[in-house]
Amino acid sequence: MDTRSTQLLKGTLDMCLLATIAQRPCYGYEMVQQLAHQGLDLVGEGSIYPLLSRLQLLGYIEGYLVASRDGPKRKYYRLLPTGAKQLEQWQAEWERFAQAVERILKGERSDEQSRPAHPTTDR
Amino acid sequence: MNRADQHTQQQIADLVEACMGYWELRGIALESSTEMQLELEQHLQQAVSDGKSLEAVLGPNPAAFAEAWAREMHPRFWRGGARVLHGLVYALSVVSTTALISQVLAHSPSFTFTVLAAYLLTGSGLLALLLQLGGFLSPRISTRAGREALMLAGVVLAVLVLRLARMKVNWSMALLSWNWPMTILLLALAVGLFSLDFWRTSHRERSSSATVSMPTLRSVTMFVASVAVFDVMMFVASVAVFDFCRLALRLV
Numbered sequence: 001m002d003t004r005s006t007q008l009l010k011g012t013l014d015m016c017l018l019a020t021i022a023q024r025p026c027y028g029y030e031m032v033q034q035l036a037h038q039g040l041d042l043v044g045e046g047s048i049y050p051l052l053s054r055l056q057l058l059g060y061i062e063g064y065l066v067a068s069r070d071g072p073k074r075k076y077y078r079l080l081p082t083g084a085k086q087l088e089q090w091q092a093e094w095e096r097f098a099q100a101v102e103r104i105l106k107g108e109r110s111d112e113q114s115r116p117a118h119p120t121t122d123r
Numbered sequence: 124m125n126r127a128d129q130h131t132q133q134q135i136a137d138l139v140e141a142c143m144g145y146w147e148l149r150g151i152a153l154e155s156s157t158e159m160q161l162e163l164e165q166h167l168q169q170a171v172s173d174g175k176s177l178e179a180v181l182g183p184n185p186a187a188f189a190e191a192w193a194r195e196m197h198p199r200f201w202r203g204g205a206r207v208l209h210g211l212v213y214a215l216s217v218v219s220t221t222a223l224i225s226q227v228l229a230h231s232p233s234f235t236f237t238v239l240a241a242y243l244l245t246g247s248g249l250l251a252l253l254l255q256l257g258g259f260l261s262p263r264i265s266t267r268a269g270r271e272a273l274m275l276a277g278v279v280l281a282v283l284v285l286r287l288a289r290m291k292v293n294w295s296m297a298l299l300s301w302n303w304p305m306t307i308l309l310l311a312l313a314v315g316l317f318s319l320d321f322w323r324t325s326h327r328e329r330s331s332s333a334t335v336s337m338p339t340l341r342s343v344t345m346f347v348a349s350v351a352v353f354d355v356m357m358f359v360a361s362v363a364v365f366d367f368c369r370l371a372l373r374l375v
Contacts, residue, residue: 028162029169044182045170046192049162053195063158075162 006043014051015090016040018079021061022087025078028052052077060086134177134261135167137270141258142189149193153324159192177262186259208323212316214244216350219309221357226306234306236299238292243357250274317346 009016020031032045042048055061060083065073079087139160146156170180181188222234257270264270321342 027165029166032166044188045175045180046163046166046182046188049159050192050195053192057195057197065158072161072165074165075158 009040009042012094013042013048014055015087015094017048017051018055018060018083018087018090021077022079022084025076027074027076031077055083058086059083130265131171133267134265135164135171137258137267138167138177138181138185138261139164139258141185141256141261142192144252144255144258145186145189146193146196149190149196151193151196155196159196181262185262186256189259208316208320210248212313212320213350213353214248215309215313215316216346217244217353217357219306219313220350220354222301222306223310224354224358226303232302233300234302235297236301237294238296238298239294240357241298242294247353247356 016035017031020026020034023034026034028048029045031048032042035042052061052063056063056077060080061077062080063075063077066076068074142163143156143160146159147153151159167177167180171177177185218236218240221240222236225234226232253274254271257274260270260273264273321339325339
C-alpha cells in the first residue's frame with residue numbers, strides 16, 4: 001500500500017474497526033483479515049491494538065476472553081451502545097467529507113462560487 | 124516442528140517478552156499487560172502461520188509499537204512503583220544475605236559494601252533489563268546469541284571509552300560498612316517488603332480472571348533460589364570480574 005493510502009487509512013482506522021466490530025464480535029487478527037478482504041491492507045497490523053484499547057477506554061467497545069478448544073483464551077471485542085451511536089455519527093461525518101472530496105475531484109462547483117473558468121484582469 | 128519454526132517461535136517469544144517487560148516498566152497493570160501479551164502472541168503466531176513476517180505485524184520498530192500501545196492504556200503513575208518495589212526487594216535480599224554469609228564465613232562482626240559489589244549489583248540488574256528489552260531487536264537480529272554479542276560489544280566499547288577518558292576506579296573502595304544489627308535489620312526489611320510484594324501480587328491475581336496464580340510455596344522457593352544463585356554469582360564474580368577488569372584496564 002502506498003504512503004498516501006496509509007495516511008488516509010490512519011485517520012479512519014478507528015472508524016473502520018468500530019464498523020467491523022459492529023458487524024459481529026471478533027478478535028484482533030480476524031479484524032485485520034476482514035479489513036484486508038475489503039481491500040485495506042495495513043502496513044503494521046499491530047497498529048490496530050492501540051486503537052482498540054482507545055476505543056475500549058472511551059467505552060465504545062468491550063473486550064472479553066473466550067475459552068478456546070485448541071489453545072489459550074482469545075480476546076474478542078463487541079460493540080457497546082455508546083459505540084453504536086458514535087459509529088452513526090462518524091459515518092455521517094465521513095459521508096459528508098467523502099462527498100465534498102468527490103465533488104472537488106470531479107470539478108463540480110457550488111452555486112455561490114460560480115464564476116468564469118478563466119478570470120480576466122481589469123483594464 | 125522444524126528448525127526454522129523453532130527459530131521463529133523463539134523470535135516471537137523474545138519479542139513478546141520484551142513488550143511485556145516494557146509495559147511493566149511503563150506501569151501498565153499486570154492483568155492488562157497479560158491480556159495484551161496474549162493478544163500479541165496469538166496475532167504473531169497466526170500471522171507467521173499465514174506466511175507473514177514479524178515486521179508486517181509490528182512495523183519497522185517494535186519498541187515504538189509497544190510504546191504506542193502503552194500510551195493508550197493510560198497507566199497510573201504509582202503502578203510503575205510495582206516494578207521498583209520488586210527490584211528493591213531483590214537488591215535488598217541479595218545485599219543482606221551476602222552480608223550475612225560474609226560475616227558468618229569470616230567470623231567478622233562487620234561487612235563492607237565495596238564499589239565492586241555496587242557495580243556488580245547495578246550492572247547485573249541493568250543487564251537483565253537490557254537482555255529482556257533486547258527482544259525488540261528480534262526482527263533484525265534474529266538469534267538471542269547475536270543480540271547478547273551486540274550487548275557484550277557495547278560493554279567492551281564502554282570500558283574502552285572509560286579507559287580512553289583516563290577514568291580510574293578503586294574497586295575495593297568501601298562505600299558502606301555495617302555490623303550485625305544492621306544486617307539483621309536489612310534482612311528483616313527484605314522479608315517484610317517481599318511479603319508486601321507477594322501479598323500485592325496474590326491479591327491482584329485473585330481479582331483478575333486473566334492471570335493464573337502461582338502456589339505460595341513455589342513462588343517463595345523460586346525467589347529464595349534466585350537470591351541464592353545471585354549470591355553465589357556475586358562471590359564468584361567479585362573475584363573473577365575484579366581480576367578481569369584489572370587485567371582489561373591494564374592491557375588497554
